Structures are given as structure tokens and as C-alpha cells.
Amino acid sequence: MAEPSRIPLDRLPTPCLLLDEARLHANVAGMRAHLEGLGVTLRPHLKTAKSLDVARIAMASPSGPATVSTLLEAEYFAAGGVRDMIYAVGIAPAKLPRVAAIRAGGADLAVILDSLEQADAVAEHARASGDAVPVLIEVDADGHRSGVAPGDRDTLAAIGRRLAAGGAALRGVLLHAGDSYALSDPAALTAAAEAERVAAVTAADALRAAGLPCPVVSVGSTPTARFARDLTGITEVRAGVFMLGDLFQAGVGSVAVEDIALSVLATVIGHQRTKGWIVVDAGWMALSRDRGTARQAVDQGYGLVCDMAGRPYPDLIVRDANQEHGILALRSGSGAALPDLAVGAQVRILPNHACATGAQHDRYHILDEEGRVAAVWPRINGW
Amino acid sequence: MAEPSRIPLDRLPTPCLLLDEARLHANVAGMRAHLEGLGVTLRPHLKTAKSLDVARIAMASPSGPATVSTLLEAEYFAAGGVRDMIYAVGIAPAKLPRVAAIRAGGADLAVILDSLEQADAVAEHARASGDAVPVLIEVDADGHRSGVAPGDRDTLAAIGRRLAAGGAALRGVLLHAGDSYALSDPAALTAAAEAERVAAVTAADALRAAGLPCPVVSVGSTPTARFARDLTGITEVRAGVFMLGDLFQAGVGSVAVEDIALSVLATVIGHQRTKGWIVVDAGWMALSRDRGTARQAVDQGYGLVCDMAGRPYPDLIVRDANQEHGILALRSGSGAALPDLAVGAQVRILPNHACATGAQHDRYHILDEEGRVAAVWPRINGW
Numbered sequence: 102m103a104e105p106s107r108i109p110l111d112r113l114p115t116p117c118l119l120l121d122e123a124r125l126h127a128n129v130a131g132m133r134a135h136l137e138g139l140g141v142t143l144r145p146h147l148k149t150a151k152s153l154d155v156a157r158i159a160m161a162s163p164s165g166p167a168t169v170s171t172l173l174e175a176e177y178f179a180a181g182g183v184r185d186m187i188y189a190v191g192i193a194p195a196k197l198p199r200v201a202a203i204r205a206g207g208a209d210l211a212v213i214l215d216s217l218e219q220a221d222a223v224a225e226h227a228r229a230s231g232d233a234v235p236v237l238i239e240v241d242a243d244g245h246r247s248g249v250a251p252g253d254r255d256t257l258a259a260i261g262r263r264l265a266a267g268g269a270a271l272r273g274v275l276l277h278a279g280d281s282y283a284l285s286d287p288a289a290l291t292a293a294a295e296a297e298r299v300a301a302v303t304a305a306d307a308l309r310a311a312g313l314p315c316p317v318v319s320v321g322s323t324p325t326a327r328f329a330r331d332l333t334g335i336t337e338v339r340a341g342v343f344m345l346g347d348l349f350q351a352g353v354g355s356v357a358v359e360d361i362a363l364s365v366l367a368t369v370i371g372h373q374r375t376k377g378w379i380v381v382d383a384g385w386m387a388l389s390r391d392r393g394t395a396r397q398a399v400d401q402g403y404g405l406v407c408d409m410a411g412r413p414y415p416d417l418i419v420r421d422a423n424q425e426h427g428i429l430a431l432r433s434g435s436g437a438a439l440p441d442l443a444v445g446a447q448v449r450i451l452p453n454h455a456c457a458t459g460a461q462h463d464r465y466h467i468l469d470e471e472g473r474v475a476a477v478w479p480r481i482n483g484w
Numbered sequence: 485m486a487e488p489s490r491i492p493l494d495r496l497p498t499p500c501l502l503l504d505e506a507r508l509h510a511n512v513a514g515m516r517a518h519l520e521g522l523g524v525t526l527r528p529h530l531k532t533a534k535s536l537d538v539a540r541i542a543m544a545s546p547s548g549p550a551t552v553s554t555l556l557e558a559e560y561f562a563a564g565g566v567r568d569m570i571y572a573v574g575i576a577p578a579k580l581p582r583v584a585a586i587r588a589g590g591a592d593l594a595v596i597l598d599s600l601e602q603a604d605a606v607a608e609h610a611r612a613s614g615d616a617v618p619v620l621i622e623v624d625a626d627g628h629r630s631g632v633a634p635g636d637r638d639t640l641a642a643i644g645r646r647l648a649a650g651g652a653a654l655r656g657v658l659l660h661a662g663d664s665y666a667l668s669d670p671a672a673l674t675a676a677a678e679a680e681r682v683a684a685v686t687a688a689d690a691l692r693a694a695g696l697p698c699p700v701v702s703v704g705s706t707p708t709a710r711f712a713r714d715l716t717g718i719t720e721v722r723a724g725v726f727m728l729g730d731l732f733q734a735g736v737g738s739v740a741v742e743d744i745a746l747s748v749l750a751t752v753i754g755h756q757r758t759k760g761w762i763v764v765d766a767g768w769m770a771l772s773r774d775r776g777t778a779r780q781a782v783d784q785g786y787g788l789v790c791d792m793a794g795r796p797y798p799d800l801i802v803r804d805a806n807q808e809h810g811i812l813a814l815r816s817g818s819g820a821a822l823p824d825l826a827v828g829a830q831v832r833i834l835p836n837h838a839c840a841t842g843a844q845h846d847r848y849h850i851l852d853e854e855g856r857v858a859a860v861w862p863r864i865n866g867w
Contacts, residue, residue, distance in 0.1 A: 114578075114579075114582070114867065115576070115578075115867075116867060117867070148807060148808075170769075170807055170808045171808060190753065190765060190808045190809065191753035191754045191763065191765075191809075192753070193498070193751045193752075193753050193765060193827070193828055194827070194828050195497075195498075195751065195828060196497070199497070214754075215754055216754060216755070216827060218826065218827045218828075219753075219754075219827055222827075222828075241756075246756075246763070246806060246809055246811065247753075247754045247756070247763050247809065279806065368576045368578065369576075370573065370574035370575070370576050370602075370630075371574045371597075371598055371599060371602075371630045372599070373624075373630070380574065380629070380630050382573060382574075382576060385774075385840070386553075386839075386843060387867070389773055390772055390773035390774045390775070390837075390840055391768075391773045392773070392775070423629060423662065424531060424553055424839055425531075425553045425554060425573045426573065426574075426629055426630065428629065443601065444576070444577070444599060444601040444602055444605075445576060445577050445578060445601075445605075454773075456769075456807055457768070457773055460769060460844070461843070461865075462866070463865070463866055482844075482846070483845070483846055484497065484498075484499060484500070484770070
């Protein structure tokens with residue numbers, strides 16, 4: 102007999118976000134074992150899940166370590182007992198008072214930066230406040246975004262010296278190999294992980310050669326974490342999407358479709374039978390506007406459609422989406438049969454991008470092994 | 485002297501959402517005058533703004549009429565005094581108890597549908613509850629999504645009869661010419677508006693010819709509302725984006741860039757000077773993943789970058805975006821100079837799509853004529 106507190110999935114109002122707890126645990130265990138084998142610490146990125154319940158599963162201990170992408174996340178997780186965090190977006194000087202308040206509450210929150218101007222601002226803040234704010238210098242792994250070039254020894258050393266002069270604590274270097282998202286060949290992904298490692302070690306060596314400390318050498322992305330074969334010289338790996346998984350990472354090869362823990366529950370609200378369309382009440386507002394798989398070998402539209410047990414229907418994707426409408430249709434050229442889904446039937450849609458889809462929702466409905474809702478976990482959004 | 489309660493814009497934490505109140509009022513006044521000239525009522529779609537404060541400016545009276553896209557919107561606006569609403573997404577039978585609860589609270593909430601199955605479910609609900617739920621039959625204006633074909637007189641009449649048999653109230657027909665979003669030529673837009681009108685009148689005539697009532701003939705989209713020249717036979721127009729405006733609608737020609745009332749405030753957090761990149765703290769989480777302008781003549785990237793007074797910098801767009809990083813760069817081939825924006829400088833970014841960008845935020849910071857923050861208006865998300 103079902104426990105009375107467990108709600109059958111088909112009673113949930115739609116659209117809503119589902120999280121398969123067993124898959125989440127397995128994804129975390131897999132990544133942790135992989136990184137332990139390589140001798141490095143996992144510092145999970147909490148920007149994907151933005152949930153204290155998920156964080157406690159992903160982190161090595163209730164106090165961390167962890168990575169965050171906004172100061173609101175830092176405040177939320179600090180209030181939940183997380184004590185070791187990196188705010189992994191380049192610091193704006195105006196945000197330092199908020200960083201200081203989080204640190205004053207007892208959390209060891211580090212910031213990152215990649216310029217002398219930022220280093221001066223942090224040094225001035227440390228001097229004025231007496232708080233030795235820990236800093237990682239962001240290093241550019243592959244040209245995709247921010248960071249000092251790993252071979253720019255002069256800039257790395259100059260930033261380190263200015264931080265030290267003001268009393269800030271130079272803690273190390275941080276990289277994110279974001280270009281790995283464009284890959285799908287395992288050998289190329291392993292090469293990207295190795296390039297990230299070499300860039301990190303090169304930058305760390307530059308600091309040490311200048312007589313500066315570099316205890317932390319932090320790299321990370323779900324693809325490079327998954328495909329790294331050697332992390333000599335690295336102390337920690339940051340990754341976040343791997344916990345939940347998504348179709349984009351499946352296209353890269355970092356996760357299997359069967360491991361994706363996140364889905365959106367939707368209800369059929371109509372048909373255009375001559376066109377082979379099934380219309381559901383999950384549009385881009387519930388799925389997000391993310392179309393990252395459009396650039397991959399398999400374009401998943403706005404998501405891959407599954408039955409209530411989470412098994413994909415052959416070739417059925419969300420072909421188009423309006424704000425509150427998703428149009429389900431078979432892939433072009435498919436010989437599969439359109440499933441017979443009447444008005445009121447429910448489906449589960451795997452997302453292109455867990456970070457983007459999650460952000461459209463304020464809670465997870467946690468699925469147990471029998472597909473019932475065992476709990477509701479809140480998640481945060483905003484800054 | 486500045487009033488003490490008005491905050492200078494550059495004191496706001498970033499990223500955050502700004503709303504220019506004067507532009508909002510002007511956009512509403514312009515659409516209202518245009519539709520009054522055509523002899524129809526404006527039933528503003530509140531899915532774009534999702535704010536009671538904005539709704540009260542857009543609606544003819546504090547009690548409506550209005551259009552909503554979720555039952556959470558219906559509940560929120562009903563609690564705020566709105567009494568006349570259409571939930572303009574095809575009804576799922578499982579949602580009828582929630583519709584009934586909103587109606588029992590005193591709001592005249594109508595639903596839409598386009599199938600006999602849905603009509604039977606609503607009729608059964610009306611029979612069982614004694615509540616004559618008002619229904620509009622959704623008609624397919626242009627093949628873009630849901631709806632009965634306007635010439636399918638048999639299906640229209642059959643739906644109407646089944647509703648009437650159960651005691652539901654057939655209120656009329658509803659169309660949305662979504663394909664107009666793909667246009668940009670004024671003559672083609674006027675033709676799309678006329679096609680929407682003809683489809684609506686055709687469907688309404690089919691109901692009346694079958695001896696069924698059709699007091700409401702409801703059409704709408706921002707492009708067709710703007711370009712309609714004759715709305716004979718139409719009773720009301722639904723449109724929502726026009727209030728706030730966005731770059732996509734500017735590409736269509738429905739609004740001018742100078743009229744866009746919504747922007748995202750962001751702070752410069754770094755540079756990649758050799759590449760001509762300025763990195764800001766507004767990524768796709770703050771701007772949304774919407775890349776609708778990629779299909780238009782002018783691709784605005786993830787948004788058009790403006791100075792603090794809201795004037796666009798020549799050719800400066802958000803060329804790429806990560807979750808919390810926006811990369812500002814000049815358009816390809818531009819001869820403009822990259823503005824000198826130091827770390828800590830702020831910019832305002834006009835969004836591709838007001839509905840999508842707004843949904844990433846939980847409040848509007850309301851700008852007065854001097855560019856100070858006069859108020860904070862909450863907005864809702866979710867279902």
C-alpha cells in the first residue's frame with residue numbers, strides 16, 4: 102500500500118519540475134568516485150540545482166566545499182550551513198560589502214578576479230576592513246570568456262602582489278574550460294581536460310616562481326571533469342550539471358540520457374492531428390528558451406518526450422514552443438508511430454539544459470523508485 | 485534636491501530589471517487610442533508583465549478586462565481585484581477544479597478549448613458543479629499552433645452544442661495570429677491582421693449559423709494589433725508585449741527601439757581587450773536564453789547595450805552569454821568605437837523578448853523621468 106504522504110505523479114498540477122532522487126545520488130557517486138581516483142577534491146557547482154537539499158547530497162560534507170554563481174546563492178547556502186564557497190564570477194567592487202557580510206557570518210567565501218583594477222579594489226577593501234578576503238585569480242583556459250592568459254606571468258604576478266600588499270589572501274588560480282561544451286569526441290574531450298590542466302599548472306607555477314602562494318589550483322566543467330584522465334597539479338574540480346544531467350551533456354557524451362535526473366511534467370491539452378502535433382501545457386516558460394542541442398549532432402528541439410516512467414518515446418521531441426505551449430512531434434524523417442496521448446494524458450520532458458530549465462521553477466518534486474512524489478525541495482532564483 | 489526615497493540607478497545591485505514608467509504609460513496610451521479608433525476593446529495580456537501594478541496601468545479599469553496565460557496569474561490578479569479574465573491556454577480537464585475555485589471567489593474567468601473531448605469535460609464539470617463556466621472556442625488563425633480550422637463549421641457547431649448541453653456558457657471564439665511574429669513588412673502585417681479578422685468572423689458566423697451564441701470575437705497579438713486597419717466584426721483585441729516592448733517586436737516593426745520600457749542593469753566585471761570584449765554580470769540567467777532576433781534582419785545577440793540614460797551605444801550588443809556572464813562586443817564589421825567602460829561601470833541592456841527576460845526576475849525597479857528608482861513592483865512567476 103502506498104504511504105499516504107507519497108503523491109502519485111499523475112496528481113501533480115502541470116507544468117512542474119521532477120527530480121529522480123536515485124539518479125541524482127548515482128550521478129554524484131559516479132563523479133565523486135572518478136575524481137577520488139584522480140586524487141582531487143570535488144567542489145560541486147551549486148548554480149545548476151540552487152537547492153540546499155541537492156547541495157547536501159553533492160557536497161563532501163554539510164559545510165562544503167562548494168561553488169556558487171551569485172551572491173544570493175552564497176547567502177542562501179551560508180544560511181544553510183555551507184562554510185567553504187567560491188563565488189566563481191569575477192567580482193565587481195560594489196559587491197564587496199555583501200561579500201564581507203557573508204564572511205562576517207562565518208562562511209569562508211572566496212572571490213575571483215582577472216585584472217589589476219579588481220585586485221586594487223579587493224586590496225583596498227581588505228586594508229579598510231581588516232578582512233583578508235581570499236582571492237583566486239581567474240585564468241583563461243581556452244579563450245572562451247574571462248581570465249588572464251596562463252602564460253602572462255607578469256600580469257599574474259602583478260595581481261598577486263597587489264592583493265598581498267593590501268592584505269587580501271591570494272589563494273590560487275581558477276579556470277573553466279567552457280569551450281569543451283562544443284565537443285563530443287571522447288579523445289578531444291580528454292585533450293581539452295588536459296589542456297585545462299596544463300593551463301592551470303602553468304599559471305600556478307608562474308605565481309610560485311614569483312614567490313607568491315598558490316595552494317588552490319581549481320579547474321572544472323562537467324565535460325572536462327568527466328573525461329580527465331590525469332589531474333596532476335590540480336587540487337580541486339568544480340562541476341555542476343553532472344548531478345542532474347541534461348540532453349546537451351548527453352550530446353557531449355558527459356552523461357547518458359538514462360542518467361538524466363531532471364524532467365518537466367506536462368499535460369496534453371490538444372492536437373493538430375493532420376500535422377502530427379500533440380500540444381502540451383509546457384512551453385518555453387517551463388522548459389526554458391535554451392536550444393543548445395540545435396548545434397549538436399542530435400537536435401532535441403526543446404526537449405525529449407518520455408512516458409511517465411521516464412522512458413523516451415521513439416523520436417518524439419518538443420518540436421516548437423510558445424510561452425505556455427509545447428508542440429510535440431516526431432523528428433523529421435522518423436518512421437516511428439506517434440503515441441496515442443489523449444487530452445489529459447501526461448508526459449515527462451527531458452531538458453536541453455538543466456541550469457536553464459531549473460531556473461524556470463521554484464521547487465523540485467522528488468521522485469522515489471516507484472515514481473511517486475516523496476518530497477518537495479525548494480530552489481532559489483535571483484541575485 | 486532628490487527625494488530621499490528615490491535611489492540613484494547606480495546604487496542598485498546588479499543584475500536587475502528596470503522599467504521606464506513613462507514609456508510604459510505611453511505604450512499603453514498608444515495602443516488604447518489605436519484600438520479605440522477601430523471600435524474594439526483592449527483586453528491586455530498580462531503574461532508579459534505578470535505584475536498587478538503594470539496591469540492596473542494597462543487595463544481599462546481595476547477589474548479588467550484582462551488575459552492570462554496561467555492559473556497562477558488568474559489567482560494572483562483575482563486576488564488583486566481583477567474580475568474579467570480569459571485563461572488563454574487550452575484547458576486541461578484536471579485544471580477545472582482550480583478554475584472553479586477562482587470563479588467561486590468572484591472572478592469571471594473564462595477558459596478556451598478546441599476539441600470535443602475538452603468540451604465534454606467542461607460540460608460535465610458545469611453539469612456537476614452548476615457553474616456555467618464561460619468558454620471560448622479556440623480557432624486556428626494561421627496554422628501556427630492550436631485551434632479549430634475557421635472553416636470547420638461542423639466541429640465548431642459540435643463543440644458549441646456539447647457545451648450548451650452541459651450548461652457551460654459558450655461565449656465566443658478566440659484566435660492568436662502567432663505567425664505574424666515572422667513578418668516585418670507593414671503591408672504583410674496588415675494583411676496578417678486582416679486574415680486573423682476574417683478567420684475570426686468566419687468562425688463566429690459558423691456558430692451563429694448553427695443557432696449558437698457568439699457574443700465575443702477575440703483576436704490578438706502585438707504585431708496584428710498594431711497593424712490592423714479594420715476590425716469589423718471583432719469585439720476585443722488581446723496583446724501584451726506592446727506595453728513593455730522588446731527588440732524582437734522592434735524587428736517586426738510593432739514598437740520602436742526608443743519605446744522599449746524594459747532593460748536589464750548590469751555591471752562591467754572584466755575585459756578581454758585584444759578581442760574587444762567587455763564582460764558584464766548579466767548573462768542568460770538575467771537576460772533569458774531568448775535569441776529570437778537571430779532570425780530577423782538585425783541580430784541583436786542577447787541584447788542591445790545602452791548607456792545609463794537608455795541610449796544605445798552604436799553597434800554594441802551582448803554577443804554571447806553564459807549563465808552569469810554577458811560578453812559585450814561590437815557587431816561584426818562595425819566601424820564604431822568600443823566605449824570605454826571600466827570595471828564597475830554600469831550599462832542597460834534592452835531585451836530580445838520582454839516575456840522571457842521578465843520571467844528571469846521577481847521585481848521591476850521603476851525608473852522616473854530623471855532615471856532614479858521611484859518604486860519596486862513585484863512580479864510573479866510559476867504556475
